Amino acid sequence: MVLLVAAWVVGALLMFMSAMGLSSTVLAQRGEQVEATVISLRDGTEKGRHIYYTLADPDGRRISGELGTWPGSTVGASDNPEGRVGQSVTVIRDPKGLVDPRLPEEVDAEATWIAWLFFFVVTAVLCALAGRPRVARRGWQGWRRAEAHAGRVELIRHHLTRPDEWWQNADREQRAAYVQDLLAPLRPSDKLLAELTSTIGGVVTATDDSNGDGRDEAEVDK
Structure with a gap:
């Protein structure tokens, strides 16, 4: 402006x-x-x-x-x-x-x-x-992107692969809240959050259909 x-x-x-x-x-x-x-x-x-x-x-x-x-x-x-x-x-x-x-x-x-x-x-x-495309904001907001902290994400992913009865019985909202607490103050993208909340015992379970084509994602071995 x-x-x-x-x-x-x-x-x-x-x-x-x-x-x-x-x-x-x-x-x-x-x-x-x-x-x-x-x-x-x-x-x-x-x-x-x-x-x-x-x-x-x-x-x-x-x-x-x-x-x-x-x-x-x-x-x-x-x-x-x-x-x-x-x-x-x-x-x-x-x-x-x-x-x-x-x-x-x-x-x-x-x-x-x-x-x-x-x-x-x-x-x-x-x-x-003035007419150039807006680039992603840097500074504090850019630092909070969880994807920019691969080491932290890997530690949390490893933690989630360990057998845990509460984690296996928790619904998606409970898992999302738990993952966000672990990552705080970092903020995961929707894709990363969905991946982490679907991790059980070393595998990524089938997630909700995100493409609208009626197909579920196949399990992926860690």
């Missing part, structure tokens, strides 16, 4: 970096640097104050999109400088209007795609780890 949440968070960052990478690549490949003029301001809906600037080129034509960062601004700062209507600012714009204009120092396609590649690899690794 934790890995899935982490993958979701990093995936969101990956999508953001993809958008940033597209913008930087377009402007780096075909962008034009112009001296633009602020013609209007808009306060964004984000928490706190964030101004977006509508710009016009030197010929007075509106530049497609909005400038979201003023020169000298720092992400997260509360005292960032702000531009005014009529003020000039140097930007790189897309002649075809596909992406917003950006400051020249923001157009670094190589760095953006390196960051994108990093988040892509992290996302892929987290998804692979």
